[in-house]
Amino acid sequence: MDKNVGEEQEQPWWRQGVVYQVYPRSFADANGDGLGDIAGVTSKVGYLDALGVDAVWLSPFYPSELADGGYDVADYRDVDPRLGTLADFDQMLAALHARGIKVVVDIVPNHTSDRHEWFQRALAAGRGSPERERYIFRDGVGDQPPADWESMFGGPAWQRVSDGQWYLHNFAVEQPDLNWSHPEVRADFVATLRFWSDRGVDGFRIDVAHMLTKDMSEPLLSRSELDALPRDGLHPMIDRDDVHEVYAEWRRVFDSYDPPRTAVAEAWVDKARVPLYASRDSLGQAFNFDLLQADFDAGQFRSVVQDNLELARASGSSSTWVLSNHDVVRHATRYGLPHPERLPNGDPVRKHGTEWVASGGVSPELDRALGERRARAATLFMLALPGASYLYQGEELGLHEVAEIDASARQDPTFFRSGGEDFGRDGCRVPLPWRPDGTSFGFGTDGAHLPQPAWFADYAVSVEEADPRSTLALYRRALALRRSLQTAERLEWVQTGRDDVLHFRRPGGWEVVTNFGAEPYPLPRNDAAIASSPLDEAGLLPRDTTVWFSAV
Numbered sequence: 001m002d003k004n005v006g007e008e009q010e011q012p013w014w015r016q017g018v019v020y021q022v023y024p025r026s027f028a029d030a031n032g033d034g035l036g037d038i039a040g041v042t043s044k045v046g047y048l049d050a051l052g053v054d055a056v057w058l059s060p061f062y063p064s065e066l067a068d069g070g071y072d073v074a075d076y077r078d079v080d081p082r083l084g085t086l087a088d089f090d091q092m093l094a095a096l097h098a099r100g101i102k103v104v105v106d107i108v109p110n111h112t113s114d115r116h117e118w119f120q121r122a123l124a125a126g127r128g129s130p131e132r133e134r135y136i137f138r139d140g141v142g143d144q145p146p147a148d149w150e151s152m153f154g155g156p157a158w159q160r161v162s163d164g165q166w167y168l169h170n171f172a173v174e175q176p177d178l179n180w181s182h183p184e185v186r187a188d189f190v191a192t193l194r195f196w197s198d199r200g201v202d203g204f205r206i207d208v209a210h211m212l213t214k215d216m217s218e219p220l221l222s223r224s225e226l227d228a229l230p231r232d233g234l235h236p237m238i239d240r241d242d243v244h245e246v247y248a249e250w251r252r253v254f255d256s257y258d259p260p261r262t263a264v265a266e267a268w269v270d271k272a273r274v275p276l277y278a279s280r281d282s283l284g285q286a287f288n289f290d291l292l293q294a295d296f297d298a299g300q301f302r303s304v305v306q307d308n309l310e311l312a313r314a315s316g317s318s319s320t321w322v323l324s325n326h327d328v329v330r331h332a333t334r335y336g337l338p339h340p341e342r343l344p345n346g347d348p349v350r351k352h353g354t355e356w357v358a359s360g361g362v363s364p365e366l367d368r369a370l371g372e373r374r375a376r377a378a379t380l381f382m383l384a385l386p387g388a389s390y391l392y393q394g395e396e397l398g399l400h401e402v403a404e405i406d407a408s409a410r411q412d413p414t415f416f417r418s419g420g421e422d423f424g425r426d427g428c429r430v431p432l433p434w435r436p437d438g439t440s441f442g443f444g445t446d447g448a449h450l451p452q453p454a455w456f457a458d459y460a461v462s463v464e465e466a467d468p469r470s471t472l473a474l475y476r477r478a479l480a481l482r483r484s485l486q487t488a489e490r491l492e493w494v495q496t497g498r499d500d501v502l503h504f505r506r507p508g509g510w511e512v513v514t515n516f517g518a519e520p521y522p523l524p525r526n527d528a529a530i531a532s533s534p535l536d537e538a539g540l541l542p543r544d545t546t547v548w549f550s551a552v
C-alpha cells in the first residue's frame, strides 16, 4: 500500500494543515466586558486541541477603533487593551504551542486606522509635509475629490480633511491607504513581521495582499477607465506585478527564521495570477475562495478542485480550501437557501467583485436542516482534499448566519456605507455559544457585543459535546481520521456514472464519495470510516452526504 510516508514526513505543516480562524472579539470573553479577548482564547486551548486543528489564525487583535472589526489597525505591534496585553498574547502562544498548535496572525498592510500615529501626524503636519507622504493625499478638483473612485465598502474612496486635501481609502473612511512607494512604510512592516516572528508566531495571513502597490501618476484615471483596464499586472490599483517586490523582501525575513515563517495571501485576483502570490519567492501560499463561491453542486465542486490543484502545481505550493470565513455568509446558511445567491427575502446576495459580503435578512425560507446537512457533506469533502483547509470559528457547530440583527446593533461599515442595503458581515461574527444558558451562552459573563439569537442554545458547544451525532462530534472524528490518513498531495477521480456524485481516491486508499443529488447512490464499499449523515439504508449513500473509506 502506497502511503507515501516519505513525502509526508518532508511536508512542512502548512502544506496540508487544518487552520482554525479565530475572530478574537467573538470567540470567548474572559474578562466579562462583552468582547472576546486573548485570555478567552487561552481558556479554550483544550477545546482547540480536542477539535484537532493544526494551527489557529487570529483575525486582528491589535489596538483599533473597530471601524472595520479590527481591520483598522492603530498599532501593529501591540494588543488592544480591551483584548489584553502582550503578556497575555505570549501566554496564549505558549499554551497553544504546548499543545502542538501553531499560531498565525493577521497583517493588514494596505491601510492603517485613522487613529494610527502616522495618520494623526499626517493630519497635523498639513499639505506638502513628509508626514503626508506615507499616505495618499491629493488636492481635489475644485470642490470635488481627485477622482470618482468608489470604496470597496461603497461610497467615495476619497475623504476630505480640514485643510481641503483629500486622502485615499479603498475601504472605510477610517482606513487610509498607505503609500507603498515610501521606504519607511516598507521598513515598518518588516519591523512588524520581525516583532511577531521574534515572539514566536509561526505565520501570517496577509490582508488584501493584491492592493498594496499603486501607480498614482497624474492625471488620475476615472473609475470607468480603471474598470476597463486589463488586470495584467500593470493595472494602476489592483494586483500589480510590483507588489511581489514587497513580498520578496518579506520572504527574506520569513526565511531568516528557523523554521521559516509562513504566509498566506488574501488576494482576490484572476485565477491565473494566484500562483504569483503562492510561489516560494512571494508569500508561499494563497487563499482560493472558489469553494465558498460555488453552489452545492457536483460539477462546480469538481472543476474548482481540478482548477486549484493545477494552480497549486503551477506555484509549487499546496492549495487552500475555505467554505466559511468572517467575510461571508456561513456555509450552512448558503446551502439552506432556496436560491443559492438570494437572501431569504429575495434580495440578491451582494458581492464585492467576486467576494460574498452580504448577510442577514429574515429567513422564513431558510431550510436549516438541509443547509446543515449539506454543510457537513461539503466539509467532509473539503477535509479530504489535498492541501490545507481553513475553518472558521463556529462552523464546527453547524452554526447558521444570524439574520435577525437589528440595525441599531449592527457594526459592519458595509451596512452603513450602503445605507443598509447591504446587510454586511455581522451575521457570521456573532459571539460563539459555549453553553445553552447564561447571559451570553457562556461566551462571557456580561452579554455579548453582537446580540445572540435564542436558537444559539441548540448549537452550544456543551450541547454538541454531549451528542455523538452533532456537527462538533463529526468535525472531531473527521480531523482525527484525516491526520491518520493524510498522504501525498494528489487525488484521482473515480467514475460514478452520475453527474451529481463525486468519487475520488487519495494515495494509500483513502476514498471519498459525495452524493450532491436527490437520489441515493449505491456505495462502492461497505466499510465506511465516517459519513456526514447517517447511512440509514444498507449499501446506499443518501442525498447530500459524504462518506470516507480509509483503506483498500
Ligand code: GLC
Pocket: 068, 071, 072, 108, 171, 207, 208, 266, 326, 327
Ligand atoms: C479583508 C478582510 C476584511 C476587511 C478588509 C479590509 O478583505 O478579510 O474583513 O474588511 O480586508 O481590511
